[in-house]
Amino acid sequence: xxxxxxxxxxxxxxxxxxxxxxxxxxxxxxxxxxxxxxxxxxxxxxxxxxxxxxxxxxxxxxxxxxxxxxxxxxxxxxxxxxxxxxxxxxxxxxxxxxxxxxxxxxxxxxxxxxxxxxxxxxxxxxxxxxxxxxxxxxxxxxxxxxxxxxxxxxxxxxxxxxxxxxxxxxxxxxxxxxxxxxxxxxxxxxxxxxxxxxxxxxxxxxxxxxxxxxxxxxxxxxxxxxxxxxxxxxxxxxxxxxxxxxxxxxx
Numbered sequence: 001x002x003x004x005x006x007x008x009x010x011x012x013x014x015x016x017x018x019x020x021x022x023x024x025x026x027x028x029x030x031x032x033x034x035x036x037x038x039x040x041x042x043x044x045x046x047x048x049x050x051x052x053x054x055x056x057x058x059x060x061x062x063x064x065x066x067x068x069x070x071x072x073x074x075x076x077x078x079x080x081x082x083x084x085x086x087x088x089x090x091x092x093x094x095x096x097x098x099x100x101x102x103x104x105x106x107x108x109x110x111x112x113x114x115x116x117x118x119x120x121x122x123x124x125x126x127x128x129x130x131x132x133x134x135x136x137x138x139x140x141x142x143x144x145x146x147x148x149x150x151x152x153x154x155x156x157x158x159x160x161x162x163x164x165x166x167x168x169x170x171x172x173x174x175x176x177x178x179x180x181x182x183x184x185x186x187x188x189x190x191x192x193x194x195x196x197x198x199x200x201x202x203x204x205x206x207x208x209x210x211x212x213x214x215x216x217x218x219x220x221x222x223x224x225x226x227x228x229x230x231x232x233x234x235x236x237x238x239x240x241x242x243x244x245x246x247x248x249x250x251x
Contacts, residue, residue, distance in 0.1 A: 039180055050213040055179050056224055061213040063127075063175045064104075069134060072104045082239050083111060086170075089236045089244050090197060092116055096165045099123040099189065101157055102172030106135035106147065112168070113139075113147050123164070125150045125157045155181040159189035170199040171242070174216050183228050190249040196230060198245040208241045221245050 041054040050059035077083075086108075092098065094117040100109045103124035113122045124135050124147050132149040139147045152158045154177045167186055176182045186196065201208050203215035218235050222245070225232070229250045236244035 047211075047213045049211045051177070053177070056220070058174075058216070058220055058224070059213050060177060060179070061175045061211075063177075065128070069105050069131065072107055077107070080241060083108065085238050086199060086244060087111055087115060089238065090115075090166065090168070092120075092166065095119040097121045097123070097163060099125055099157060099159055099164045099167045099186075101125045101152070101167055101169050101186065102127075102175070103135060103149075104131055106138050108168060108170055109135060109147050110139060110142055110144050113144050116146065118146060120146060122147045123150050123157075123159055124148065125152045125159070127152050127154060154178055156185040157182070157189060159186075161188050162191050164189045165191060165194050167194070167196045168199070169197065171201065171214070173198055173221075174200060174214060179224060180227060183225070187228050187230065187249060192249055192251040194249045195233070196225075196247045196249070198247075199239070199242050200245070201241055202243050205241070210241070218243055218245055 039055070042052055043054060043059075044052070046052040046054075047059055050061055053060045090112070092112060092115040094115075096116045097120060098112050098116060100106075100112065100122055103109050103126050106124055109122050109124040113120070116122065124132070126132055126135075126149075129151060132151060135147065135149050139145075150158055167190060173179065183196075190196065198216075198221050200216040200221065201210040201214060203212070203217040203220070208215060222232055225247055230247040231250055233246040233248050236246070238244070
């Protein structure tokens with residue numbers, strides 16, 4: 001009887017195991033939720049062009065919907081942004097794998113596709129399927145075959161781990177709903193030593209005719225990237241309204 005009682009005391013039923021696993025998962029989820037809630041701040045008083053959610057003191061801007069796709073292809077954009085100067089600053093090489101995050105209509109995707117050549121690849125990432133459909137159409141019209149559309153989420157670009165040489169974010173980072181989580185996932189997709197390039201309208205310059213929440217200062221970008229495994233490389237000021245802020249993944 002003693003042996004039977006001792007064995008019974010040590011036996012854990014399947015239902016108990018399931019309960020323990022569920023409790024552990026709930027605790028993990030609770031910890032993640034607590035971390036996320038402490039990472040971001042919500043304010044009643046905020047810019048009407050923002051979402052009332054703040055990260056490290058900066059309000060996150062509303063995302064531009066696919067309905068405004070024509071604005072991305074406006075004729076004056078070339079004069080305002082000088083894409084040739086940006087491409088020159090990127091120093092892409094034949095065979096590079098590049099991710100164009102928030103690719104929109106593929107304005108930069110097809111340009112980079114030419115620079116990386118047939119042996120290279122451009123991931124055109126967007127969270128809106130309508131944008132990816134537009135990109136597919138435009139690439140077919142240009143007969144470009146080395147641009148691959150990827151449907152990302154608000155926390156993950158859905159790219160293979162350690163696969164990308166360069167990530168380009170043109171006027172998009174300030175719209176990320178979850179900037180910390182998104183950059184964390186982007187860093188996981190980067191190869192060691194891979195680069196992340198932010199192109200943002202300069203908040204330091206009041207003459208730049210863009211809404212305030214759609215601008216970013218260099219100091220703010222560097223502040224936010226200090227939470228990631230990235231180190232600042234350089235800031236390039238050759239564009240008319242934007243700065244090009246370059247980081248590389250720590251090895």
